[in-house]
Amino acid sequence: MLVVKRKIGESILIGDNIEIIISEISQDKVQIAINAPKEIIITRKELVETCEFNKLASENVDKICLRDIKSQLNSIKRK
Amino acid sequence: MCKENIIKTRDFGEIIIKEEYIIKFVNGMYGFEDYKDYVLLMDEPEDEVMFLQSLNDMNLSFILIDPYVVFNDYNPILNEEELEELKVKGEAELKYLAIAIINENIKDSVVNLKSPIAINPKLKIAKQVILQNSYPLRCGIISSVEGKKC
Numbered sequence: 001m002l003v004v005k006r007k008i009g010e011s012i013l014i015g016d017n018i019e020i021i022i023s024e025i026s027q028d029k030v031q032i033a034i035n036a037p038k039e040i041i042i043t044r045k046e047l048v049e050t051c052e053f054n055k056l057a058s059e060n061v062d063k064i065c066l067r068d069i070k071s072q073l074n075s076i077k078r079k
Numbered sequence: 080m081c082k083e084n085i086i087k088t089r090d091f092g093e094i095i096i097k098e099e100y101i102i103k104f105v106n107g108m109y110g111f112e113d114y115k116d117y118v119l120l121m122d123e124p125e126d127e128v129m130f131l132q133s134l135n136d137m138n139l140s141f142i143l144i145d146p147y148v149v150f151n152d153y154n155p156i157l158n159e160e161e162l163e164e165l166k167v168k169g170e171a172e173l174k175y176l177a178i179a180i181i182n183e184n185i186k187d188s189v190v191n192l193k194s195p196i197a198i199n200p201k202l203k204i205a206k207q208v209i210l211q212n213s214y215p216l217r218c219g220i221i222s223s224v225e226g227k228k229c
Contacts, residue, residue, distance in 0.1 A: 046209050049216050050194040051110035054178065054207075057141050057191075058111070060089070061181045066128065066142070068185050069220065073127040073148055076224045 087137040090130055091120055101134065102198060105164045105206040109194065114139060117205075119176075129176065131196070146177040149190055149223045156211045157197065165199045165206055173197045179220065189217040192229075 004012060011021040017037055024031035034042055082098040096118050104115045116134040127148060133139035146153045157170055167173055175197055179190045192214035198205040218229035 044209070046193055046216060047109065050191070050207070050209060053180065053191050053194070053216060054108050054110045054141070057178045057180045058139055061142060062183060065181050065183055065185055065188075069181055069188055070122075070126065070128045072185070072221060073144065073224060076148075 086118070086132075086134055088120065088130075088132045089138055089140040090132075094120075099203070102203050102205050105204060108141070108196075108207050111139065119143075128179075131176075131178075142179045142181055143176040143196065144179050144190055144220070146175055146190070146192055146195055149177070149218060149220060150192060150214075153192065153214075154212070155195060155197070155208070157208055158211065161197070161206060161208050165197060165204060166202055167199055172199065172201075174200050180217075186219070186221050188220045190220050190223075191216050192218050 006012065006022045008022055008025055011019050013019055017035075018040065019035040021033040021035070022030065023033045036042065083095050084098060084101075085093055085095050087093055100118050102117050102119065104117060106112060107115050111133075114133045114135040117131050118134065120130040120132050121128065127144055129143045131141040131143050153175070155170055155173075155175055157165075157173075162168065162170070165173060175195045177190045177192055177195045179188060182188045193212075193216040194207055194209045196205055197208050215229045219227075223229055
């Protein structure tokens with residue numbers, strides 16, 4: 001993985017037509033601005049991961065596994 | 080007011096539910112945006128595991144657990160827009176449920192603490208929110224309740 005240090009206002013280029021600009025930095029957050037062609041889809045990674053998680057979560061569940069996990073949760077709650 | 084509907088469910092067969100129990104999702108769930116109406120079902124009262132059954136597709140159902148069982152200090156932070164959509168002033172007015180993937184090997188079962196379902200219990204509206212908090216998207220259920228890390 002390539003790691004580069006940038007300051008506010010500086011940017012990096014990816015290929016010929018994608019620019020990522022560092023626009024603001026606070027204690028634990030970075031605001032970035034992205035210039036890219038319209039056809040490039042830009043999404044927050046957790047959004048895609050949430051979709052994938054939901055797809056897996058919607059699959060039918062084995063009743064025995066479900067019963068096991070319930071009994072574990074209930075026994076822990078009683079402690 | 081008390082209209083009752085017979086619905087078909089994935090895990091409970093045909094059941095009768097009161098219309099007031101129907102939860103309307105703002106934007107649906109991620110990846111299932113077309114399905115907006117759900118009911119919460121459980122095997123018995125006070126159960127730790129709940130089913131979020133779609134009313135639009137009887138084969139669509141999610142397993143939910145109370146995130147506080149997994150993580151005591153769960154403290155979701157929503158943005159202004161999300162609070163407005165759910166018609167509340169603050170996070171404390173909402174109830175949170177986390178979606179689970181139950182694995183055949185139950186030790187590998189995980190729960191999503193990053194994108195819970197936030198429900199306005201008074202108005203019965205809900206939204207799956209991706210939190211600002213840096214919570215894990217896949218948190219091991221058993222390891223967490225046993226006091227270990229996700």
